[in-house]
Amino acid sequence: MERKIYNPIQKDQVTFLKTSADTNSECTLVEVTLADGVGVGLHYHKTYSEKFDCLEEEVEVRLGKTIHKLQPGL
Numbered sequence: 001m002e003r004k005i006y007n008p009i010q011k012d013q014v015t016f017l018k019t020s021a022d023t024n025s026e027c028t029l030v031e032v033t034l035a036d037g038v039g040v041g042l043h044y045h046k047t048y049s050e051k052f053d054c055l056e057e058e059v060e061v062r063l064g065k066t067i068h069k070l071q072p073g074l
Contacts, residue, residue, distance in 0.1 A: 003019070010035070012040070014032050057072075
């Protein structure tokens with residue numbers, strides 16, 4: 001069963017590929033589809049870290065004061 005969440009305000013979709021239940025609490029793996037020109041607001045997590053891989057187009061990720069432009073394969 002595919003597990004998806006759609007956010008109509010940000011117009012993004014999250015597909016859960018693996019959950020913590022699937023990986024014995026090791027990780028959660030999601031694929032996020034962002035609408036053009038829209039993104040997730042600045043935020044941070046206290047209890048876990050995130051890793052990003054860009055699959056299509058380009059996405060900007062801010063870490064501290066540095067903005068990283070991610071592209072497929074980089």
